[in-house]
Amino acid sequence: MEDILAKQLNPQFREEVAELLKGYDFANCLACGMCSVGCPYADLVENHNPRIFLRKVLLGMKEEVYADPYIWYCNMCELCTIECPMNVNVSALVRALRGTWDKDKIPGYLQTIVKEHIASGNQMNVSQEDYEDTLEWIEEELQVELGDANYKIPLNKKGAKYFYGFNARDIKYYPNELQTTLKLFYVAGIDYTISTKRWDATNAALFTGQTDDFLAISMPLWQEVAALECEELIVTECGHAFRSMKWGQRTYWSGKPFPIRHIIELLNELVKEDKIKLDPEAITEVVTYHDPCNTARKEGVYAAPRELLKSFVKNFVDMNPNGRMNYCCGAGGGGMAMPEYNEVRKAKGRRKVEQVVATGAEIVIVPCHNCMDQFNDLNKWYPEKARSQNMHICDLIEKALIIPKKSVNKPVFCINRRAGTPLH
Known part of the structure; x- marks a missing residue:
């Protein structure tokens, strides 16, 4: 280990x-x-030790801190904070330091996503025409599937009980995911x-x-x-979208x-x-549930998913640890958008x-788009x-869904002008 020379330290x-961390006391x-000890990856990945990184900050080792790959390796999952007796939030520290970075030097294509989101209103840079066209296509598909020629997606309805915010990938790549969700809303009859x-x-x-950038995206x-x-x-089922909306609203x-x-x-x-x-006999496979860090640990949503799954899944087996203590999948903190760190992401994913594997699960419920991409990569790696099989919870619910018959509606048949082809 190299000597630390006092003359090289920056007391400021x-x-x-x-000053960056107003409201967070990292000096405890x-x-x-x-x-x-709490970090699941400190022993798997070199330069992934939150204690060492934090000591560098406290000692004023500014150059070493900004040269440390930990800033971008860290998944900001907050499991280290759970274990800390002084509740030091390393995730908040990492995010604050990232915020001082030159935007043009941020790794991967994170900043490209941000720029496109600010410019177009969505992270996939989908045009307004393509967005509305895809909604129209989904609407036509649901009219056929539900046997309701009068079905309409309620757009811009003032005074509705629920405003549904989702992921742009559900428009550009996975419109079937949005279709499934809207089908559940229809059956439930919600406003x-x-x-x-x-x-x-x-x-x-x-x-x-x-x-x-954060405010330019979420405030509208x-x-x-x-x-x-x-x-x-x-x-929607997206951990960082949920965290962005909840934490951002509380803060800004x-x-x-x-x-x-x-x-x-x-x-x-x-x-x-x-x-x-839901049909309690429909799902016979062994099912487990992955807790996205932004949903479970940071925002406290881990009891409801298990209550829901256990209400209709015959063979539910939890991971160990789970809930608030569950491990990050390895793709959090923007890891999916930084391909130069793919080997690190792969190592964490093991x-x-x-x-x-320890659960014996045949189906893993992965209620987050970033986590889903990581799980699919892990299947390949x-x-x-x-x-x-990795699934969103809405997709599993659809497999067990009991749709009540509506005598007022008769099945309709129409030719889909887009032949069911999702927008790419």
């Missing part, structure tokens, strides 16, 4: 970081090492709306730490919820507050109220694969171990 750096560190103005709840600036969506006078914002929104819930919380409520009926 600690104060600079403290006892150097006990519990953060490194909701989708905006044609602002609809993408994701925000990659959550990972870059650039506050100006909060404003749209307020403008449509909706009672509640429901966020000065308008009239409105509740924000994860779609799983809503679906669990609808099942308990018998508005969605621990998640071992978790899944570790084919000898990772063989489970």
Whole structure:
């Protein structure tokens, strides 16, 4: 280990970081090492030790801190903070330091996603014409599937109870995912709306730490919820979208507050109220559930998914650890958008694969788009171990969904002008 020379330390750096971290006291560190013990990857990946990184900051080793790959290796999952006896939030520290980075030097294509989101209103840079065309296509598909020629997606409905915010990937790559969700909404008969103005709840600036970009992306969506006078914002199966909306509103929104819930919380409520009926015999496979860090550890949503799954899944087996203590899949903190760190992401993923294999699960519920991409990559990287089918919870619910017959509606048949081809 190299000597640390006092003359090379920057005594002002600690104060600079403290100014960035208003509301977070990182100086309580006892150097006990519990953060490194709690980090699932400190022993798997070189330069992935939160204790060492934090000591560099506290000692004023500014050059070493900014040269340390830990800033971008860290998944900001907050498991280290759970273990810390002084509740030092390393994730907040990492995000704050990332926020001082030159935007043109941010790794991967994170900043490209941010720029496109600000310019187009969504992270996939989908044009307004393509967005509305895809909604129209989904609407036509559902008219046929539901046997309801009068079915319409409720767009820009003022005063709706629920405003649904989702992921732009559901428009560009996976319209079938959005179709499934809207099918569940239809069966439940809920009062909701989708905006044609602002609809993408994701925000990659959550990972870059650039506050100006974060607000440029999320503020218009909060404003749209307020403008449509909706009672509640429901966020799709996307951990960082949910975190961006919830944490961002708590931190930056000065308008009239409105509740924000994860779609799983809503679906669990609808099942308990018998508005969605599920066949308890439909799912015979062994099922386990992955807790996205932004959903479970950071925002406390881990009981509702299990209550929902256990209500209709015959063979549910939890990972160990799970819930608030579950391991990050290895793709958090923007990891999916930094391909230069793919080997690091792969190494971290092995621990998640071992978790899944230990459950004997045939289906893994992965309620997050970033996590889903990571799980699918793990199936390719570790084919000898990772063989489970990865699904969103809405897709699993659809397999068990009991659709009540509606005598007033007769099945309709129409020719889909786009032949069911999703937008790419």
